[in-house]
Amino acid sequence: MKRKAKLALAALLLALAVASCLFGVSRGELKTVHRKASTVCLECIGIG
Template sequence: MELSHVTKSAVQAALLVVGIAMLCFGVWRGETTTVLSKAIKLCLECVGIG
């Protein structure tokens, strides 16, 4: 099934808007510190320091 260029662009724009909305919702809930701390722990474990 081949999508037209307009349909593909509309789907991409809709997914971009949904992604931005989810990002803003996470920031609004205050989850930035949790995500950052988990990312730091993961990076340190991969390097072998943590």
């Protein structure tokens, strides 16, 4: 694939990635992450 085509594809995918990110944020995914990350994750540390 030519460099310009790669750049165009990367730019398109980047726009989709940013849109996906914003969509996730808009439906409250950050709250889920914060809830999980601000208590000790027993599974992660091998207890739960």
